[in-house]
Amino acid sequence: MSIYKKSIHLPLKSVSLMYYLNFSSEQADQRTKRYKENKSKHELIVYKTGQNNYLLIEGYEKYFSLLKKDPNVVVKFVIGDYASSLEARYAAVRELLTYERSAWITKMQQFKILHVNYKQSKNTLASKLGIPFKKVEHYLLDDAIPIKIRAKAAECESGQLANAICRSTLNERMKTIMYEFITYPPKHMYRLTNDSWKLARTMILANMSELMKLSNNDIRFLIVRHAIEFRKRSKENFSYDMEKLQRKTPIPLFKSTYIMNGKQHKKSSMKLRK
Incomplete structure (x- = not known):
């Protein structure tokens, strides 16, 4: 958790974002009401990336709920005292993982940035994010795996097998057939x-x-x-x-x-x- 240094008032649209969340108008109304009742528990926390440049790190659900209501509103942002951009990004991904309905591809993109751009190993990712190594595998699937299979593999917790099939010496036809068997739920009789x-x-x-x-x-x-x-x-x-x-x-x-x-x-x- 970040230690807050100070706050700043900015237009919602003026801050940079790492990812996007979608809400219906009804969901936005419900969340906005909850935020008004519990202000201290729902801060919008940013990381300063340059002069007058801020990246939203925590509070994405609140941000998009407010954006749905009034995209031009000016709101209070708290500047997080993150030690580095890497620490800030880890904080953002930890929050992202709590959003169960967020798209798998959104999580996959953030894991890939940490793994490729920041050179974070899979073991480090598991440790820093507080999740099992197997779950890291679900979000770091080989790019050669069809996107629909990657999404299904993550949903069915079969990421390791998806990577194994992709990296095997089977031809593409046989790989396509084998991918089907990792798209079944864990207890399915035909699950690989x-x-x-x-x-x-x-x-x-x-x-x-x-x-x-x-x-x-x-x-x-x-x-x-x-x-x-x-x-x-x-x-x-x-x-x-x-x-x-x-x-x-x-x-x-x-x-x-x-x-x-x-x-x-x-x-x-x-x-x-x-």
Whole structure:
């Protein structure tokens, strides 16, 4: 927490911002009322970056609520006694993390600035922000990962796996298929784990040329059957089922259904190879 030196009155729009928050008019009204009732608990704190230049560090929710009501209003800002711009930025990100509804990409951008521009390691980020290392990974995803997958990976707490898939030697088609399995919630039956990822990667790399002949749905089926479900003798059965799919032979998935060409069909008389 910053030690306050002094205050200054400035137009809302005159201060620089690190990020943006969106509120409806109704939400802005509710927040503004709360701020009036608890003035001491909701300060607008800035960091002086130069002569007559100020960067908003804490109080973003209040700032945007006031901005929604009257963008031209002049308000009181407290000048925070931060030791450096780095300390000020850490304070801003700590507050940002308390805004559960703020966009993942907003948080990702701030983490990236600390990591890249300020050369802060992931361990340092975790320590300074008071969060688990795993959470840091959720906001420092590889730029090569599609933006929608990055957002979903952060939401589903699968950032480490997203990075692992992205940095693997799989081709882009196989990566796209594997990304799907990290977008499921943590307890979902098809959720990818570290162990199932390693198994799937090994099987895919060992059978790449043959897999490329199959549809995406057939490849997903093989991954579920032999990596996600951890069947015994997985490598041997993987090749066996892959050959079956190439011949368009139906393979039972469960007792009452089977998958063929990516579609689920009713019970078959076929039996799985033991």
